[in-house]
Amino acid sequence: MKNAKRISANEAARLVRDGSVLMAGGFGMTGNPVHLLHALAETGVKGLTYVGNNVGERGLGAGRLLRNGQIKRAIGSYFTSNREAVAAAQEKRIEVELLPQGTLAEAIRAGGAGIGGFFTPTSSGTLLAKGKETRMIGGAEQVFVQGLRADVAFVRAWRADTAGNLVYRLTEQNFNRAMATAADVVVAEVEEIVPLGALAPGEIHTPSLYVDYLVEAHTTLEDLGSSASVDPDAQKADATRLRMARRALAELRPGEIVNLGVGIPTLVAELVTPDHGLMLHTENGMLGVGPAPSAGGALEHPVNAGKVPVTELLGASYFDSADSFAMIRGGHVDVAVMGGLEVDGQGNLANWAVPGKPLLGVGGAMDLASGAKRLIVTMMHTAPSGAPKLVRECSLPLTARGAVDVVITDLAVFRFQDRRMRLVELAPGVTIDEVRAKTSAPFTA
């Protein structure tokens, strides 16, 4: 029987060299090997290529490496949650490679599985596919992505046995499970090391052969950053946004698997009752999401894709990011509800990037927009400037082509069929003339 070697966080940090490729697990600050990253921040190691979904938060986790100037290049899906990372990229202090969240997870899994590369429909026809090889497979344009590997992976698990078998807790599998397969040296930071035999063989998430080193470290509220507790103000929403959320809920049918994005879609989760017969999916690795808890945070609860603590319903299940996006990409999620910056008359959606704005990240939006069977966009009808958001042709970078099925705004509801937009409903007190005046996209009524 091989044993994983038990070391300190400082010893783990010394496994990383100048110029190393470092993978670090975590979805925001949940399931994040914070103690290993903070130990690395105490070293002079620099020139790192960092692979992770986010760059931690400000001064926290990988955010501390960033602040120290230890990161040369970052590969990930969503850096917006650390505005220092966005600034560093915009000021060209770091190089950035953005991948859709599901493509990132799949590329890491491929790297660990000895798969040289794969074709995915996600990001087809968008800026992120620019310059990449594409081919038609099964009637859809697919983009070629190579497997990703690292010199060292820092992962975070809940329990390990002395052999190195790992079990993750709640939504903390996220990128950890795939990263543990994809590096030459793997260090697992864990809450507790238990004796051999204490973990049931059928419940092990990461088999021992992947894990070289174990570091025991306890998660504190501070480590969890913005996920540490529910924000009591978060559920407050004005009547208009609540009405839009209710209208979105009315589109959902019993038995459907539904993924809710951040913003107005999150409000839908609070309106769902068991009678609706829905099953909510969150792309960070959970099926069976319940409403927000009244108290507590990520120490007690799973989190949703907004990194906000949520409750677990009976019949829930947890999985990692690679499996979660396999569900999405494979067409197993019935409906995605997400916000929009622009929707155009051909059903194209733009909602992830605004040139010049401090936004840097696509997250799971492309995967969900192109992978879910039905796409519902909830957004205000016009921008704060008064400019229409339903446009003739999107000017912002696209999230997905021709993917939108329904648009719900504060003024109206539209449906798309054969890439043509049709007005089907006016909000109370709204006239068709007002909608015409505030809509640039052509539509029928």
Add this chain to the structure above:
Amino acid sequence: MKNAKRISANEAARLVRDGSVLMAGGFGMTGNPVHLLHALAETGVKGLTYVGNNVGERGLGAGRLLRNGQIKRAIGSYFTSNREAVAAAQEKRIEVELLPQGTLAEAIRAGGAGIGGFFTPTSSGTLLAKGKETRMIGGAEQVFVQGLRADVAFVRAWRADTAGNLVYRLTEQNFNRAMATAADVVVAEVEEIVPLGALAPGEIHTPSLYVDYLVEAHTTLEDLGSSASVDPDAQKADATRLRMARRALAELRPGEIVNLGVGIPTLVAELVTPDHGLMLHTENGMLGVGPAPSAGGALEHPVNAGKVPVTELLGASYFDSADSFAMIRGGHVDVAVMGGLEVDGQGNLANWAVPGKPLLGVGGAMDLASGAKRLIVTMMHTAPSGAPKLVRECSLPLTARGAVDVVITDLAVFRFQDRRMRLVELAPGVTIDEVRAKTSAPFTA
């Protein structure tokens, strides 16, 4: 909350139509949806494309569909275990597509995950890559494989809850887990349906969204075919084979992850003690394989790659075929020990096909030969005819190119370096002249 619909095996059978593509889980008869397949055998449905690792056993499981003439085409990795399937293929009563076991598992996973296709190093330079697109990635030639999907998947799990969440038992995950993601309609045959909440959310192997129908059916000894019980004669081996197994064991170093093929390599498992510090991997989904049990069969024990019941050591873990071959292909298995039909002077290995012989299947041999870090071949020095098996150039279809590191025969031990063979040891009482006379491959001494 969505519920999976509870139906009978006969109702499940009626979901399959003439000409359907049907996936069926199972590794041999373990984790095999036997009751669903037998119900299908009672229908007149024909012209099936069957996707499964094996075609059951004679008259059992998919073997019954074959006997009925219901299968038109079979896609799998190893049909040798049902000689009626081999005969049907050789007499051209069925079409057959052979894939390496890991490529089959990965193609099914890709089909379920919306991945159009992928590049794998497995089978490069062999007959199974003939006519397929290849490209160099990361310094290795890789073969393009498209994702596989089915109209209907029949899977076998141990427990389901009423929502359709599934938990598998021991080595019974095998192909079930990936197949449950890759079909339009998924039916799970399970031993027991438990109430919602009875399965821990972190231990669910197949989340409910994949499962449409549940059929409760109890596994009997008869259903398990050749895996039903240990063969008390199986461990008997002559002194020569035991000596070769002992010599192979001497090549293994503490801490190594080792995969043992069938035949002489299986004997190695019986010689391993905790002092050796080894961890045995079996490609059907287990790490931590112990010696054969003294009694019992697949109702009580996991099985190894020879479908023979084995015991579980402390620290063991179970996983599915896609994850198991990800380990192998990804370079996480240190050593593979397998038999050989021919090894040539360039370190090429042939051990899976003999034209004209009733053998039809490659199983996991290509994945292991090309994926393990070190490859040890154990074989008799000459064929029963007296012809050398260490040849100048393999004449049989290759398993892998230049992959052999060590060859252990009844007469001698050879090592390969830079694709050149060197004699390093003679068996007791064997002269170098005898070895020279019985070896066609050039070697140094």
